[in-house]
Amino acid sequence: xxxxxxxxxxxxxxxxxxxxxxxxxxxxxxxxxxxxxxxxxxxxxxxxxxxxxxxxxxxxxxxxxxxxxxxxxxxxxxxxxxxxxxxxxxxxxxxxxxxxxxxxxxxxxxxxxxxxxxxxxxxxxxxxxxxxxxxxxxxxxxxxxxxxxxxxxxxxxxxxxxxxxxxxxxxxxxxxxxxxxxxxxxxxxxxxxxxxxxxxxxxxxxxxxxxxxxxxxxxxxxxxxxxxxxxxxxxxxxxxxxxxxxxxxxxxxxxxxxxxxxxxxxxxxxxxxxxxxxxxxxxxxxxxxxxxxxxxxxxxxxxxxxxxxxxxxxxxxxxxxxxxxxxxxxxxxxxxxxxxxxxxxxxxxxxxxxxxxxxxxxxxxxxxxxxxxxxxxxxxxxxxxxxxxxxxxxxxxxxxxxxxxxxxxxxxxxxxxxxxxxxxxxxxxxxxxxxxxxxxxxxxxxxxxxxxxxxxxxxxxxxxxxxxxxxxxxxxxxxxxxxxxxxxxxxxxxxxxxxxxxxxxxxxxxxxxxxxxxxxxxxxxxxxxxxxxxxxxxxxxxxxxxxxxxxxxxxxxxxxxxxxxxxxxxxxxxxxxxxxxxxxxxxxxxxxxxxxxxxxxxxxxxxxxxxxxxxxxxxxxxxxxxxxxxxxxxxxxxxxxxxxxxxxxxxxxxxxxxxxxxxxxxxxxxxxxxxxxxxxxxxxxxxxxx
Numbered sequence: 001x002x003x004x005x006x007x008x009x010x011x012x013x014x015x016x017x018x019x020x021x022x023x024x025x026x027x028x029x030x031x032x033x034x035x036x037x038x039x040x041x042x043x044x045x046x047x048x049x050x051x052x053x054x055x056x057x058x059x060x061x062x063x064x065x066x067x068x069x070x071x072x073x074x075x076x077x078x079x080x081x082x083x084x085x086x087x088x089x090x091x092x093x094x095x096x097x098x099x100x101x102x103x104x105x106x107x108x109x110x111x112x113x114x115x116x117x118x119x120x121x122x123x124x125x126x127x128x129x130x131x132x133x134x135x136x137x138x139x140x141x142x143x144x145x146x147x148x149x150x151x152x153x154x155x156x157x158x159x160x161x162x163x164x165x166x167x168x169x170x171x172x173x174x175x176x177x178x179x180x181x182x183x184x185x186x187x188x189x190x191x192x193x194x195x196x197x198x199x200x201x202x203x204x205x206x207x208x209x210x211x212x213x214x215x216x217x218x219x220x221x222x223x224x225x226x227x228x229x230x231x232x233x234x235x236x237x238x239x240x241x242x243x244x245x246x247x248x249x250x251x252x253x254x255x256x257x258x259x260x261x262x263x264x265x266x267x268x269x270x271x272x273x274x275x276x277x278x279x280x281x282x283x284x285x286x287x288x289x290x291x292x293x294x295x296x297x298x299x300x301x302x303x304x305x306x307x308x309x310x311x312x313x314x315x316x317x318x319x320x321x322x323x324x325x326x327x328x329x330x331x332x333x334x335x336x337x338x339x340x341x342x343x344x345x346x347x348x349x350x351x352x353x354x355x356x357x358x359x360x361x362x363x364x365x366x367x368x369x370x371x372x373x374x375x376x377x378x379x380x381x382x383x384x385x386x387x388x389x390x391x392x393x394x395x396x397x398x399x400x401x402x403x404x405x406x407x408x409x410x411x412x413x414x415x416x417x418x419x420x421x422x423x424x425x426x427x428x429x430x431x432x433x434x435x436x437x438x439x440x441x442x443x444x445x446x447x448x449x450x451x452x453x454x455x456x457x458x459x460x461x462x463x464x465x466x467x468x469x470x471x472x473x474x475x476x477x478x479x480x481x482x483x484x485x486x487x488x489x490x491x492x493x494x495x496x497x498x499x500x501x502x503x504x505x506x507x508x509x510x511x512x513x514x515x516x517x518x519x520x521x522x523x524x525x526x527x528x529x530x531x532x533x534x535x536x537x538x539x540x541x542x543x544x545x546x547x548x549x550x551x552x553x554x555x556x557x558x559x560x561x562x563x564x565x566x567x568x569x570x571x572x573x574x575x576x577x578x579x580x581x582x583x584x585x586x587x588x589x590x591x592x593x594x595x596x597x598x599x600x601x602x603x604x605x606x607x608x609x610x611x612x613x614x615x616x617x618x619x620x621x622x623x624x625x626x627x628x629x630x631x632x633x634x635x636x637x638x639x640x641x642x643x644x645x646x647x648x649x650x651x652x653x654x655x656x657x658x659x660x661x662x663x664x665x666x667x668x669x670x671x672x673x674x675x676x677x678x679x680x681x682x683x684x685x686x687x688x689x690x
Contacts, residue, residue: 029044031043032123033147035145036142036181036186036575037186037573038068038070038186038187039067039186039189040064040145043161043163044105045112046118047105048082048116049077049106050081051079051222053106060232061243062076062224062242063227064077065223067298068409068410070578072233073227073233073295076225076227076300078224078242079220079222079381080107081104081105081106081219081334082217083102083104083220084169084217084218085103085345085349086213087099087101087213087388088214089169090210092206098345103115106220107220107329108337109337115168116166116167117203119164119166120164121162121163122162123147123148123150123160124148124151124159124161125148126151126155126158126472127475128478129142130477130576131479132480132577132578132579133480134583135482137581141575142576143580157179157468158472160176161175161176163175166200166202170197170200170208171196171197172198172200173193173194173196175192176192177189178190178192178468180463181573181575182470182471182473182570183571184470185463188402188403188404188457188459188460190401190402191401192398192400193400194396194397195396195397196394197212198394211391211392213390214390216323218384218386219383221300221382221383223268223381224242224243224244225270225298225300226270226283226298228283228296229241229283229285229295236287236295238275238371240275240379241270244268244379245273245371246272246280247268247379249267249361249381249382250266250360251266251360252454253265256458258465261461262318263304263305264324265454265457266301266302266384267301268301268382269296269446269449269450270282270298271369272367273371281443282297282446284417285421292417292418293414294412294413294414294417294442297408297412299405299407299453300403300405301403301453302384302402302403304399304401305402305460306398306399307398307399323353323354323383325356325383325385326382326383327381329376329378329380352385402460402464406452406456407448407452408448408449412445419438419441423438425437425438429441429445430444430445430448459564471561472570473556473572474572475496475572476577477493477553478494480493480551480553480579482579485585486587487541488539488540488585489540489543489583490539491508493553494536495536497572503557503558504556504557504559505524505529505534505556506555507521507556508523508538509553510540511549511551512548512550512613512614513548514550514614522540546585546612546615547584547612547613548583548616549583549584550579550580551579552574552575554574556569556570556572585652586650587624587650589624589627589650589651595624596624596625596684597622598684599623601686601687602689603620603686603689605689618656618657619655620657620686621653622646622652622672625646625651625653626646628646628676628677629646629677630643631643631646632672635668635671636669638671642655642658667688667690668687669686669688670688672686
């Protein structure tokens with residue numbers, strides 16, 4: 001299929017997807033990202049996040065809860081839902097009393113006109129995102145993620161999403177989501193909900209006052225760790241892993257050491273899949289061409305921090321949530337929801353008040369294949385039901401949750417996976433003992449994620465109990481500028497962080513080829529470093545020509561305020577200044593057309609790693625160019641396949657070996673013609689071997 005036809009087909013598919021979604025939903029919701037820490041997620045103005053609700057494309061079924069968000073395809077969320085139910089409810093909208101009334105947002109339904117009706121939706125920041133440019137072009141990682149509506153310098157978190165939604169059942173929800181970028185607290189969000197009986201039942205603001213009985217607040221969490229290994233990532237795991245078919249759902253009790261209190265947490269992990277050709281715990285990239293990397297070592301989970309005992313008793317009820325049943329993600333009650341369908345609402349309310357299972361989903365599956373359990377193609381979701389409550393007009397219920405992800409570091413996912421793939425023991429287990437069983441080794445390390453998640457929850461408890469007094473790192477530089485030069489790349493930044501009381505210095509990190517990689521520290525200034533003087537400019541003289549370079553800078557303190565690791569400096573978040581456009585060496589323009597070179601020549605696909613590597617596996621460079629010229633590339637028989645207008649004044653131009661139709665060129669001899677604005681011309685031949 002030609003590149004043009006592929007483009008048309010993709011465009012048609014996109015349009016059809018939008019038309020289908022528009023036919024199923026009354027209105028598209030507004031969405032916002034929280035993306036300043038290592039955990040990123042998107043949120044809906046409707047109050048909860050439905051399946052493929054951000055882009056409405058099936059290819060984004062795993063979309064959100066990205067951790068570690070520095071890397072590509074780390075999404076672990078497939079869908080969420082929030083249902084609110086009541087008993088013996090008189091519905092003034094249809095002049096009818098329902099035994100069970102339920103209103104819904106998610107996991108597949110969204111009606112912002114008649115059911116969950118947004119009133120306010122804004123992102124508040126303690127400070128704005130940094131202004132990041134590369135060669136004069138906006139190039140910040142957050143440029144298309146972090147849209148702050150309001151600045152509040154006294155905000156106790158880096159970001160807070162504020163969301164108010166009226167519902168057709170007469171309850172108004174106020175949702176506050178707090179996010180922190182400090183490195184000890186950057187992998188969780190705290191959700192603060194207030195559900196108030198305002199009597200507002202429609203978008204016009206009509207008020208009907210009545211006491212609500214049997215009120216239940218019911219959450220669904222469809223986790224699917226993670227996108228990287230599935231069909232919408234690199235596709236080395238079975239397809240249905242992308243919607244959580246093999247997700248294992250479990251529970252744990254977290255004991256907060258300061259008080260001895262016990263908190264209930266629900267969490268998930270990537271379980272066994274019957275169609276995997278190897279032990280797929282942790283989602284390793286096995287098989288031909290694999291590098292062993294663990295793509296699903298993440299453990300997502302949610303824990304209850306507080307739930308009112310009643311509308312009049314605001315103390316915490318340790319018996320909440322009263323329902324933690326796992327639910328078939330393709331159960332008929334998860335789609336086609338209708339707030340006026342009495343029979344279906346009765347079925348929904350029964351699920352909302354089902355209580356607790358004798359065995360957790362993970363215990364019921366045991367050592368079997370999670371995708372075969374229950375005979376469902378959709379797998380299972382976690383549920384939480386809070387209540388039942390009685391709410392008189394003006395009464396409210398307060399619920400606080402924390403959602404987190406934890407697990408192995410990215411480097412560990414590669415190193416442990418590589419050892420597993422090699423398969424040669426003995427292998428060292430987390431407790432220091434050894435085994436010759438490579439699967440036992442891999443799985444033992446993957447399951448340390450459970451302990452990491454428990455530790456994260458403990459930190460979140462402490463933060464919440466303190467009233468969000470977690471110490472903050474210095475702010476990032478307000479401006480970060482990267483400029484490509486002929487023999488160096490110049491980095492400059494603003495000095496606003498230097499007024500922070502415990503400020504100590506700056507650190508610069510760099511990645512080569514792609515931003516989706518591990519960064520290395522290349523420069524540090526401040527007392528006790530090799531560069532004790534505080535500066536606001538650094539010249540990186542080590543780059544090689546033809547390679548792409550990405551950077552970020554952090555400000556750091558003296559370590560005196562670190563609440564978890566005393567003495568270790570707190571750093572500003574990398575995401576504020578991380579670049580998403582490459583910088584690279586740009587030599588001065590050539591002095592004559594005779595100096596022009598084509599590199600590499602020949603281009604040999606078998607030597608791509610020795611050429612420009614991941615920066616440009618198909619890259620061909622034209623060097624020593626005049627400052628302005630037109631570059632036309634022809635096949636040996638004279639067909640024009642690509643034209644480049646070189647206008648940046650440098651002596652370099654890169655071409656990624658694609659035709660004007662987006663097709664990668666084949667083996668052969670090619671002719672490239674260079675023409676200056678005054679009509680002077682020259683040509684070169686080059687060879688491609690594929």
